[in-house]
Amino acid sequence: MRPFDGRRVLLVVAGGIAAYKSVHLLRSLRSEGAEVEVMMTGAAEHFVGRVTFEALAGRPVHTDLWTRPLAHIELGRDCDLAIVAPATADLLAAMAHGRADDLASATLLAADCPVLACPAMNTRMWEHPATVRNLEMLTEDGVRLVGPEDGPLAEGEFGVGRMAEPEQIMSVAGRLLEVDSILGGRKVVVTAGPTREAIDPVRFLGNRSSGRMGFELAASAWRRGAEVVCIHGPATVPRPHGPKMIETEDADAMLRSLRTELDGAAVLCMAAAVSDFRAASPSREKIKKEDVDAEGFRLELERGPDLLVETKEQRESSNIFTLGFALETRDGLRNARSKLEGKGMDLVALNIAGSPGSGFDVDTNRITVLDPAGTVEELPLLTKREAADRLLDRIEDQLGDGS
Ligand SMILES: Cc1cc2nc3c(=O)[nH]c(=O)nc-3n(C[C@H](O)[C@H](O)[C@H](O)COP(=O)(O)O)c2cc1C
Numbered sequence: 001m002r003p004f005d006g007r008r009v010l011l012v013v014a015g016g017i018a019a020y021k022s023v024h025l026l027r028s029l030r031s032e033g034a035e036v037e038v039m040m041t042g043a044a045e046h047f048v049g050r051v052t053f054e055a056l057a058g059r060p061v062h063t064d065l066w067t068r069p070l071a072h073i074e075l076g077r078d079c080d081l082a083i084v085a086p087a088t089a090d091l092l093a094a095m096a097h098g099r100a101d102d103l104a105s106a107t108l109l110a111a112d113c114p115v116l117a118c119p120a121m122n123t124r125m126w127e128h129p130a131t132v133r134n135l136e137m138l139t140e141d142g143v144r145l146v147g148p149e150d151g152p153l154a155e156g157e158f159g160v161g162r163m164a165e166p167e168q169i170m171s172v173a174g175r176l177l178e179v180d181s182i183l184g185g186r187k188v189v190v191t192a193g194p195t196r197e198a199i200d201p202v203r204f205l206g207n208r209s210s211g212r213m214g215f216e217l218a219a220s221a222w223r224r225g226a227e228v229v230c231i232h233g234p235a236t237v238p239r240p241h242g243p244k245m246i247e248t249e250d251a252d253a254m255l256r257s258l259r260t261e262l263d264g265a266a267v268l269c270m271a272a273a274v275s276d277f278r279a280a281s282p283s284r285e286k287i288k289k290e291d292v293d294a295e296g297f298r299l300e301l302e303r304g305p306d307l308l309v310e311t312k313e314q315r316e317s318s319n320i321f322t323l324g325f326a327l328e329t330r331d332g333l334r335n336a337r338s339k340l341e342g343k344g345m346d347l348v349a350l351n352i353a354g355s356p357g358s359g360f361d362v363d364t365n366r367i368t369v370l371d372p373a374g375t376v377e378e379l380p381l382l383t384k385r386e387a388a389d390r391l392l393d394r395i396e397d398q399l400g401d402g403s
Pocket residue numbers: 013014015016017018041042043044087088089090091120121122125
């Protein structure tokens with residue numbers, strides 16, 4: 001559940017249409033284990049009823065400077081992070097100028113935790129020199145920003161001004177809440193998803209990998225403050241926010257990107273399901289039904305590159321800590337151990353194909369972790385998010401030991 005588990009977050013909701021998205025944000029914060037104090041400006045209450053926030057937060061919402069004396073001092077002092085979502089032009093102006101004439105602005109002025117503002121407004125308000133000046137001042141004061149995004153606005157216009165989506169806010173907030181990871185500032189490269197090996201211009205050899213495990217590893221490393229590059233094939237699940245994403249198609253392209261990105265890397269997590277085989281001579285033209293006789297035709301396959309083998313020398317000479325995955329149907333431990341040694345890995349996560357809730361295209365994973373010292377750790381059935389966190393914890397431990 002890290003990094004939100006047991007952390008105190010102050011969610012300040014100001015008066016903009018995007019206040020409805022903050023309901024979803026509150027749900028996500030709560031389901032990740034955060035304790036959330038919600039504060040609404042008077043204008044915010046015109047958009048979403050406070051009862052909705054109270055029910056989801058499980059505690060009263062703070063709205064008034066005068067109801068509980070010193071609430072504005074205590075709330076900002078006792079929280080690990082303040083998120084202002086939506087941050088209106090008005091509240092951003094108040095924050096930039098140090099105003100304290102309502103509960104939200106007074107609390108944010110007194111807060112000594114990190115403040116993450118999620119601006120949302122009409123494009124003309126966003127681009128007005130006054131807002132631009134206010135944002136410059138706030139950035140200088142250390143306020144972090146996420147969004148706004150480009151897209152359709154409430155008024156039926158298009159432009160920059162949409163509040164960042166809750167998932168994006170969660171990943172930036174998670175990074176702000178992470179504490180002192182050994183991965184902070186280090187480069188972590190992750191491969192994710194399937195590869196597609198062309199048979200002809202429209203057909204390919206692929207596999208069922210969704211990209212979820214690799215994306216969760218990338219997101220977890222990014223939350224820990226790492227500089228993350230995620231090289232992925234055509235994945236079917238949403239991309240994580242934060243890491244640099246490089247989309248590739250086949251194993252050769254993934255290998256080319258990997259060789260480039262390994263420069264300066266401290267850690268490599270190889271979660272991509274790279275095809276072992278490819279068509280020996282892919283057709284330049286679409287293979288037509290009429291070209292194939294009634295008995296069918298033989299598709300000749302050849303071995304594709306093994307990315308771990310191909311990068312072994314580069315990884316070893318640059319001392320890049322490597323986590324690999326092994327998906328086995330039998331002799332799992334023996335095969336995983338021989339991969340660990342033969343392919344120069346520091347940690348192997350073993351999946352047994354067909355074990356319930358595990359492997360491709362599901363949200364959960366059951367992993368056994370092996371290291372070169374012979375330690376075998378069987379993790380319980382976990383969500384891929386939890387599994388990624390556990391694997392990153394192991395990487396942090398091993399890097400911390402200097403191994
Ligand atoms: C229908 C409607 C939608 C609004 N949407 C926004 C908005 O998205 N962003 C914004 O900065 N202000 C918006 N405003 C203006 C703010 O509600 C107004 O500036 C208010 O004083 C903000 O108060 P607060 O910052 O204390 O919440 C909107 C106003 C109305 C009437």
